[in-house]
Amino acid sequence: xxxxxxxxxxxxxxxxxxxxxxxxxxxxxxxxxxxxxxxxxxxxxxxxxxxxxxxxxxxxxxxxxxxxxxxxxxxxxxxxxxxxxxxxxxxxxxxxxxxxxxxxxxxxxxxxxxxxxxxxxxxxxxxxxxxxxxxxxxxxxxxxxxxxxxxxxxxxxxxxxxxxxxxx
Numbered sequence: 260x261x262x263x264x265x266x267x268x269x270x271x272x273x274x275x276x277x278x279x280x281x282x283x284x285x286x287x288x289x290x291x292x293x294x295x296x297x298x299x300x301x302x303x304x305x306x307x308x309x310x311x312x313x314x315x316x317x318x319x320x321x322x323x324x325x326x327x328x329x330x331x332x333x334x335x336x337x338x339x340x341x342x343x344x345x346x347x348x349x350x351x352x353x354x355x356x357x358x359x360x361x362x363x364x365x366x367x368x369x370x371x372x373x374x375x376x377x378x379x380x381x382x383x384x385x386x387x388x389x390x391x392x393x394x395x396x397x398x399x400x401x402x403x404x405x406x407x408x409x410x411x412x413x414x415x416x417x418x419x420x421x422x423x424x425x426x427x
Contacts, residue, residue: 265327265355267363270315275302277326278315285350289385316367318351318360327355330364334375343379344372361394383411 270278276299286294297305305312318328328351335343346368351360372380382400384391392402403409414422 262359262363264322264358265318265320265360265363267316267318267360267367270306270317270329270331272303272307274315274317274326274329275299275306278302278317278329278331281326281329281350281352282348284352285348288350288353289388313347314371316364318355318364320355327352328360328364330368332368332371334377335381337379340378342375342377343381344368344375344377346380346382349382365398 279295279297279299279302282295282297283292286292306315313331313333315329315331317326319325320327328349330346330349332344332346335345337343346365349361349364349368351364369380382395384395386392396402
């Protein structure tokens with residue numbers, strides 16, 4: 260997607276350093292600065308290795324030729340409806356917000372979902388992030404916690420290892 264001030268394109272391996280920097284900016288914005296533990300090499304292996312675990316789009320400023328935003332996603336499967344896409348992160352640098360960059364990134368992700376015949380585009384938003392919640396709702400997204408009562412859960416590596424050792 261091309262606009263006057265920026266262009267959106269598929270991420271390439273060489274973008275991983277910039278994506279990692281933006282992941283850290285997102286974590287800082289989300290008040291979770293110590294969260295990201297991935298380095299650019301891990302992103303390269305996980306996104307562009309022999310078995311890619313994610314795909315991404317980047318927004319590049321035309322004047323600066325710098326990456327100013329990204330959307331990272333992967334495919335999932337709904338046992339009720341079939342193919343789905345999960346958007347793990349979308350982020351646009353503060354100075355480039357309210358210029359259509361986020362919408363362009365989200366639109367690019369939605370086009371991939373449609374081209375792969377996905378029936379859902381899922382993502383999570385922190386409950387205090389009102390601007391994002393209102394933005395997604397304005398596009399027709401449903402808050403599944405409000406609407407259906409779904410809560411997201413996570414098991415970290417230690418819990419996975421403990422569970423894997425359990426004898427049934």
